Amino acid sequence: MQANGNLKKYFTQYTWETARTLFEVRTNMVNLDCNFGRKESKCCICGDEESTEHIFECVGSRGSQLTQQTYLRIIQPGGPEFTKDKAEEITKEIRTIIKERKQIQDILNKYG
Ligand SMILES: [Zn+2]
Numbered sequence: 458m459q460a461n462g463n464l465k466k467y468f469t470q471y472t473w474e475t476a477r478t479l480f481e482v483r484t485n486m487v488n489l490d491c492n493f494g495r496k497e498s499k500c501c502i503c504g505d506e507e508s509t510e511h512i513f514e515c516v517g518s519r520g521s522q523l524t525q526q527t528y529l530r531i532i533q534p535g536g537p538e539f540t541k542d543k544a545e546e547i548t549k550e551i552r553t554i555i556k557e558r559k560q561i562q563d564i565l566n567k568y569g
Pocket of ligand 1: 501
């Protein structure tokens, strides 16, 4: 997988947590059901098909820095080229949004 090639670069450029999140987006390893075997996962917010890319498009991410343009910059072939501060902001938003989705999903599973 070509995405692995630049892993070392992320770790020298960004903090461990930031590098890990960027790497997870690039390799579809973010903690969403759709990335872990449940192929037919629907977005808990809008009902569209869930995917790594979807969290950058969903209405649930509106108002954040998570846009399709951000996604494309993360997955671009040479690796992301954000400044350290920017990368930290963006990856923090990614982790927050994924955590929120898990919480919404848990509530829906229980009371939905
Ligand atoms: Zn959605």
